[in-house]
Amino acid sequence: xxxxxxxxxxxxxxxxxxxxxxxxxxxxxxFSKPRPYSEYSREEKLIRYFHIIHGEAMNGTLDQFLxxxxxxxxxxxxxxxxxxxxxxxxxxxxxxxxxxxxxxxSDRSERKxxxxxxWDTEPYNQRIRELTTQWKTAWPGICEKAVFHLKKHVDQIx
Numbered sequence: 001x002x003x004x005x006x007x008x009x010x011x012x013x014x015x016x017x018x019x020x021x022x023x024x025x026x027x028x029x030x031f032s033k034p035r036p037y038s039e040y041s042r043e044e045k046l047i048r049y050f051h052i053i054h055g056e057a058m059n060g061t062l063d064q065f066l067x068x069x070x071x072x073x074x075x076x077x078x079x080x081x082x083x084x085x086x087x088x089x090x091x092x093x094x095x096x097x098x099x100x101x102x103x104x105x106s107d108r109s110e111r112k113x114x115x116x117x118x119w120d121t122e123p124y125n126q127r128i129r130e131l132t133t134q135w136k137t138a139w140p141g142i143c144e145k146a147v148f149h150l151k152k153h154v155d156q157i158x
Contacts, residue, residue, distance in 0.1 A: 052070045057135045
């Protein structure tokens with residue numbers, strides 16, 4: 001599976017499966033000598049970061065994404081959503097920011113201080129569940145738009 005070229009993966013797989021297979025192909029632990037994220041192309045980062053946020057949403061809720069170190073990628077992920085014009089995903093990210101009362105901090109410890117004010121309050125918990133459901137519903141469309149973008153930039157994927 002991982003010896004297939006990015007082009008073959010993008011041609012033959014469903015958009016959801018293609019992103020998953022491309023993530024496995026580009027993820028640091030796949031290589032015997034991992035590359036740091038700083039060496040990833042823009043498209044490889046898009047693949048990896050989308051996989052991270054979706055994994056957090058599927059494993060828990062988007063609160064898990066915000067409270068873990070993966071939340072440090074909030075702004076980059078939103079920028080990638082804008083790049084591919086994934087309006088449903090952008091809406092979820094914007095609503096997450098509104099939910100916690102402003103800009104999402106890129107530093108986990110600063111973000112957690114703000115999040116602690118909301119944890120265990122039913123309005124927050126209810127809204128985070130709703131936004132997580134919105135993300136999961138939007139995921140197939142986000143994948144389609146990501147694959148459309150990646151096909152145009154396939155040479156940027158190792």
